[in-house]
Every structure is written in structure tokens, then in C-alpha cells.
Amino acid sequence: MKAIVFIGSNKSGTSKEALAIAKEMGYYVVLCTDKTKRMTSNADFSEVDQFVFMEDLLDEQQMVEEIKKLMEKGKQICACVSLIDPYVSYAARLSKYFELAEISVDSLGMMESKIAIREKLKNLPMTPFYTIFHPDDSLEKFEKEYKSLFPFIIKPPTSNGSKDVLLVETIEKLAKAITFLQKKHPNNPLLIEEFLHGPQYLVEILVYNNEIKFLGLVEQEVLYNGRFIVVGYKFPGKVEMDEYRSLYACISRVLEQTGLSNGSCHMEMKLVQGKWTLIEVNPRMAGGAMNRIIEEGTGINLLKEILKVYLGEEPIVLEKKKNHVYARYLTIGSRGKLLKITGKEIALMHDGVKFVHIKPLEGRIITTPYSMGNRYACVIAASETAEQAEAIALEATKEIKFYLEPF
Missing domain, CATH: 3.30.470.20 (ATP-grasp fold, B domain)
Incomplete structure (x- = not known):
């Protein structure tokens, strides 16, 4: 029986939707989870054929053993997939271990760290000013060097879903933010970036054999309340043709620099005085209702095509409608x-x-x-x-x- 192993899932959104799509594609769906049985009841996860409960999903040795058990019981493992941080590159690494589809493990792993991806792309023109604040750095020294550049964004290297991403306009607020984040993320460096004004966009990207197969532009409406909460999405995002060409060129350079040849990701970009600035890169499709947004606009089930790439198949991304x-x-x-x-x-x-x-x-x-x-x-x-x-x-x-x- 052909099976897809998923590592982690939320109770709704992209990661949950992927389970149902895999089931519709005819696969036996296995979900490896660290949630309790109460939180993954059959009523909530009816598309899952088998659960594998683990205390630590990142215990690679146990994960390999669990997958081997599935194989011993007659399951043909066709893909290992995750749409949940921090398991995306981990699932790709398991795909490589079991000689499944070739997914860009190192590239996805780099994207999981906000600091690592900034360092890799620091020489590209779309990278904004940033600096890294280490646990033993001096706040006074930072103020002397960068006081004129406020406001800043400060975040831990593994933030997702705007969690612990803070806007600071003064040195006093920065001090409070650093104290707050260091308590939650002890001994970790923090990423400090300039805050730029301009319309913000999310770009969904699917790459197969070094070719961009899908690029979807979505304009975001952001609620600024000291945090950054996206409350509105417009698809397709409206830009001028020369701005779109420039965006495509920027994304191509990022993909080339990071080495993403097979896999999906999404980027958040700002258009600042006619120039694109890279806000974030994330090694998976965006969460929430993003797949539904794109499907209602184009007729393309992007999640299904992403799963095809993880299965080693070429994705088919032909628009069936334009809404x-x-x-x-x-x-x-x-x-x-x-x-x-x-x-x-x-x-x-x-x-x-x-x-x-x-x-x-x-x-x-x-x-x-x-x-x-x-x-x-x-x-x-x-x-x-x-x-x-x-x-x-x-x-x-x-x-x-x-x-x-x-x-």
C-alpha cells in the first residue's frame, strides 16, 4: 500500500489540508505527532489512516525506526513531508535517507533560521539593513551605533506566524523587547532589522528541477499593534509589469543563492520606493487558508502539486480560471x-x-x-x-x- 508520512500537523490550515489532499490522491496517510490522542481524535483527523505518537518528533533514530516498522508491515513509503516548522528540512532529510524524491534539504534547513538566511543573502540588494544581537552584547554600544536608524524589528531566529516578532521605536522599548525575548529564547542571538514602509506581499513559490513552476503574488494587509498580524490577503497582488519582472528577478537570485532546486517556499517582500526588499523566507507553503485562496483564484490546488514534488513527480500548474x-x-x-x-x-x-x-x-x-x-x-x-x-x-x-x- 502506497503511503505518505507527514510529520506534525495543526488542527486547521495548510498542514491539515495536506492530509486530506494526500488521502484524495489515493495514499495511505500516516501522521507522526507529539500531540495527545485527545488532541488528534478521529473526528478531527478522519483523513489520517494511522497515527504514530512520539514524545520528540526530532528524535531521528526513533523516527527512522517507526518508518521502518511501517515498511515491514507492507507500507510502501512514497514521501516524507512536513508543512510545520521546524520539521520541514527534517522531513526532506528523511526522504533522502530512505532514497525517496530528491528535495533540497540544505536549502530548506537554511530557510528555517532567520539569521542563517540573512547571512547567506547579505550581499543581495534586496536585503535590508540588519544586525545580530548576541546574549553578551552591549545595549549601550548598540544605541551609539544605530540610534539614528530606529524603528527596528526584533525577532528570534526561529520565529514563525509573527510569533515574538516585535516592533520597537525607542531604545527603551528595544531594551524591554530584548529582555522579553531572551527569557523566552535563552542563550540565543536575536535578529534586529530595519523597519521599512511600503506595501507588503507574500509570494508562494514552487520549484522543480531548478525551474520555477509556480509564483503566486498575494498582497497582505497588516495590523500593526506592536506585533505584525496579517488580517487581509488580496490575490492576485496588483503591481506594475516592470515591478513584477523585478520581483521575479529578485526571487530567482534568492533561489539561486540558497540552492532550492526541488521544493516549495514562501517569501514576504515589501515594495519600498519602487524597489523590492526581502522581509522573510520560509521553507514551506504559508499556513492558514493560503491553498484555498490560490485555488479559488486560479483553479490550481498548489498543495497537491507540492505533494507531487515530494513524490518525485513533475507538478502541473495550469490555470483553469482567473478570479x-x-x-x-x-x-x-x-x-x-x-x-x-x-x-x-x-x-x-x-x-x-x-x-x-x-x-x-x-x-x-x-x-x-x-x-x-x-x-x-x-x-x-x-x-x-x-x-x-x-x-x-x-x-x-x-x-x-x-x-x-x-x-
Whole structure:
């Protein structure tokens, strides 16, 4: 029986959707997880044929043994895949160990570290100013050298989903941010980057045999509240043709420098005074509803094509339609215990609404956003124009109501 082994999955979003797609493709789906059986009940993960529970998913020796057990029981392992940090390059390394599809292990591993990727790309013109703050560095010395360059972004090297990514405008706020992050990430260096103004874009990329097979541009709407929470996505992102050509050239250089010949990634870019600046590179497809956004816009199931690359097959990325898509994520303004959420069914009845997802369960404590994980609902609409898609989605979000008990 042909099987795909997945390492880690969230309860919703891209990583969860990949399980269902693998099942639809006819594969026996194995999920290796460190979550308890209560958190991976069959009702929540009905697409999974077999769970492998491990305390430490990064225990490579045990992981190899577990996969060998599957093979001994007649499972033909066709791919090892992860869409969860920090397991992406790890899964690619397992693919190499078991002589499966050739995925760019070293490139994906480099992308998992914000510092490593900055150092690799430091000489490229799209790299903004950055510096590395080590645990024993002097804040006073930093202030003397860089005071004129505030504001800054500060983040740990392994942040994802905007978690622990902080905006600091003064040396006092920087000192507090460093103390906060060093407590959460002891003995780790911190990445400090200049903050640049300009429209921000997410670029989904799929590479096969050194050729860019898919490049999807998505404009982001960011909520700045000391953190960076993306609340809106517009697909396709609107840029001038010369700006698109410049973007393609920038991405090609990044892929060449990092050596990504087989695999997928997404980059976050800003267009600053007509020039592209690289904000981040991540070694996987973006989370949340990104696959649904692209599929509603193009008819391409990008996750399916990514899985094909991990299976050693050539991806087929032919557009079947051209729609404008707008996705709106909902956050809340106060902390509390969730009593109920209403309006999903009515929101779905709006003409043009394609998808409504409610994330939290009743009884859960929910809060104001400090990471992308604090986005609690999503509405996706598609239409012939960008303006129509946005208007439809925003109108539909008004139907969704959160009822909280202050906590």
C-alpha cells in the first residue's frame, strides 16, 4: 500500500489540508505527532489512516525506526513531508535517507533560521539593513551605533506566524523587547532589522528541477499593534509589469543563492520606493487558508502539486480560471472565555463567499492578537474584480459575532 508520512500537523490550515489532499490522491496517510490522542481524535483527523505518537518528533533514530516498522508491515513509503516548522528540512532529510524524491534539504534547513538566511543573502540588494544581537552584547554600544536608524524589528531566529516578532521605536522599548525575548529564547542571538514602509506581499513559490513552476503574488494587509498580524490577503497582488519582472528577478537570485532546486517556499517582500526588499523566507507553503485562496483564484490546488514534488513527480500548474480573491481574518479586541460564535451559515449565504472557517471551540480562552495564531475566523470571497471580492468578504464578516465571558 502506497503511503505518505507527514510529520506534525495543526488542527486547521495548510498542514491539515495536506492530509486530506494526500488521502484524495489515493495514499495511505500516516501522521507522526507529539500531540495527545485527545488532541488528534478521529473526528478531527478522519483523513489520517494511522497515527504514530512520539514524545520528540526530532528524535531521528526513533523516527527512522517507526518508518521502518511501517515498511515491514507492507507500507510502501512514497514521501516524507512536513508543512510545520521546524520539521520541514527534517522531513526532506528523511526522504533522502530512505532514497525517496530528491528535495533540497540544505536549502530548506537554511530557510528555517532567520539569521542563517540573512547571512547567506547579505550581499543581495534586496536585503535590508540588519544586525545580530548576541546574549553578551552591549545595549549601550548598540544605541551609539544605530540610534539614528530606529524603528527596528526584533525577532528570534526561529520565529514563525509573527510569533515574538516585535516592533520597537525607542531604545527603551528595544531594551524591554530584548529582555522579553531572551527569557523566552535563552542563550540565543536575536535578529534586529530595519523597519521599512511600503506595501507588503507574500509570494508562494514552487520549484522543480531548478525551474520555477509556480509564483503566486498575494498582497497582505497588516495590523500593526506592536506585533505584525496579517488580517487581509488580496490575490492576485496588483503591481506594475516592470515591478513584477523585478520581483521575479529578485526571487530567482534568492533561489539561486540558497540552492532550492526541488521544493516549495514562501517569501514576504515589501515594495519600498519602487524597489523590492526581502522581509522573510520560509521553507514551506504559508499556513492558514493560503491553498484555498490560490485555488479559488486560479483553479490550481498548489498543495497537491507540492505533494507531487515530494513524490518525485513533475507538478502541473495550469490555470483553469482567473478570479480576484479576498480573504479576511477576524481578531478580537479583548480577552475572554468563548461562549459561542454565531453567523457562519449566514456569512456563507452571501453571493461570492467561497469559504468561512471558525477556529476556536466554545469554552476556549481567546485573546487580542499577539501572533497569527490569534486569528479566530476567516472569510474568503471571489469575484471578477478585486474591489467586489473585498466588499463581499467584508460584508460577510459582519455576520460573525463572538460572545465572550471576560476572563
